Amino acid sequence: MLADRFVIPQVADVLICREGYRPFPTADSRREWQALPADLRQARIAAGEKYRGWQWPALVAARYMDYSRDGDRSRYEAPYFARRSALAELVLAECVEGAGRFIDEVINGIWQICEETSWVVPAHNHMHGAPDPLPDAARPAIDLFAGETAGLLAWAHYLLRNQLDAVSARVSARIRYEVKRRLLDPFLERDDLWWMGLANRSRINNWNPWCSSNCLSALLLLEDDPDRRVAGVAKILRILDRFLDAYLPDGGCDEGPTYWTRAGASPSTTSRSSRRSAATLCVRISAATTSSTSPTARRKCTSLHTSSIPMGSGSAIHSCRRSGRSPTAGFRARKRRPQWARLRARCLRSLATSGSQPPRRTRPCCVTYGLTAYR
Numbered sequence: 001m002l003a004d005r006f007v008i009p010q011v012a013d014v015l016i017c018r019e020g021y022r023p024f025p026t027a028d029s030r031r032e033w034q035a036l037p038a039d040l041r042q043a044r045i046a047a048g049e050k051y052r053g054w055q056w057p058a059l060v061a062a063r064y065m066d067y068s069r070d071g072d073r074s075r076y077e078a079p080y081f082a083r084r085s086a087l088a089e090l091v092l093a094e095c096v097e098g099a100g101r102f103i104d105e106v107i108n109g110i111w112q113i114c115e116e117t118s119w120v121v122p123a124h125n126h127m128h129g130a131p132d133p134l135p136d137a138a139r140p141a142i143d144l145f146a147g148e149t150a151g152l153l154a155w156a157h158y159l160l161r162n163q164l165d166a167v168s169a170r171v172s173a174r175i176r177y178e179v180k181r182r183l184l185d186p187f188l189e190r191d192d193l194w195w196m197g198l199a200n201r202s203r204i205n206n207w208n209p210w211c212s213s214n215c216l217s218a219l220l221l222l223e224d225d226p227d228r229r230v231a232g233v234a235k236i237l238r239i240l241d242r243f244l245d246a247y248l249p250d251g252g253c254d255e256g257p258t259y260w261t262r263a264g265a266s267p268s269t270t271s272r273s274s275r276r277s278a279a280t281l282c283v284r285i286s287a288a289t290t291s292s293t294s295p296t297a298r299r300k301c302t303s304l305h306t307s308s309i310p311m312g313s314g315s316a317i318h319s320c321r322r323s324g325r326s327p328t329a330g331f332r333a334r335k336r337r338p339q340w341a342r343l344r345a346r347c348l349r350s351l352a353t354s355g356s357q358p359p360r361r362t363r364p365c366c367v368t369y370g371l372t373a374y375r
Helices: 008-014 030-034 038-049 061-070 074-097 103-115 122-128 144-167 169-189 207-222 226-245 257-262 266-270 278-291 295-305 314-323 329-334 338-354
Strands: none
Touching (some): 038 074, 061 122, 103 144, 144 169, 144 207, 169 226
C-alpha cells in the first residue's frame, strides 16, 4: 500500500538533504529553547544535574551471559538502560540551559555507548547468528534497543553537534561511524531480519514499526548520501506495508493496548520524513491505523494505554472473538495471575458499555484489547 503510493522517484522528490532537514531547533537556536515555560526548563535542568559527575555503570561480559545461563536479563539491562536514560537527560539539559555545563558528561555517555560491543540486549542475542552467550561484534544486528540506541545518538548529534565539535570533532564523527556500522549498513544491506517481513512472511508484530521508526530517524539525521537516504525511506515503506497487512479489518491489536505507542502509533512517528510532503505522507501512513478512528475513540486509546494493562493482553480476547468462543475463555488458563483477573473485569466492562454495533460513521478503536469497543 505505502510502497505502491510512494515509489523511489516520489520519495526522492519529497525528501530534502540532511543539511536542510530541521525537524526541531538545535541547541544553537537559543530563542526557541529559552521560550519554553520556566517550570519545564527548570525540571529538565534539574534532571540533568543528577548526572553531572555521575559514575557511568560498567557493562561486563559476565552479566551479558547471565541470560544464556539462568535466564536473567535484568542484571545487564539495568545499567544498559541507565546509560541511555542519563544521556537523554543530559542532552536535554544542555539544550535547555545552553551554558556548556553538561557537555563533558554528554561526551562521556556517547563514548561509553559507542564502546559497547553490541547494542543488542542479551535476550535478543540470537539475532547475531550462531548460538553463543556473547554477541558477535563483527555481525551487527538490529533489535528494538539497538535501533533505539542509534536513534538516541542520532538526535544527540543533531541537537548538539556544534557544541560537541567545539570540544572535539571526533565525538560526532564517532557517532556517525558507529550508527552507520551498526544500523544503517545492516538495514540497507539485509532483508533477512525477521521483523522486516521481507525475506519471509512470518508473523509481524510491534518490532516492525518500532525498529523502522528509529532506522528512519538515523537515516534522515545522519545519512549524507542522498541515494541511500531515498533507498532507506522506500525500504521502510515496504516494511511498514508488511505490518499493516497483518492487521485485521477492525484494527484490533493482538498485542494489547500497552503496545499501542510501539505498534499502531509508530507509523505516525516514522512519518516525519520530509518537508513538502510531510503532511501527505503522515496522513497516508497513519490512515491505516489512527486517522480513521474518531477523536473520542483516540481518547479511548490513550486512556487504555495509561491504565497499566499487561503487554500482550489483547491476544486472548482477540482470538476468542475470531473463533466465536466466550470473550473470557482465553483467561481461564491464566487465572492464577492477578493481573489477568483485573484485565478480565476491565474487558467485561468494556464489552458491556460498547454495544454490539458501532455508530454509523465510526470505525472500531485501533486498540481495545482486540475488542470491538466504540465511543
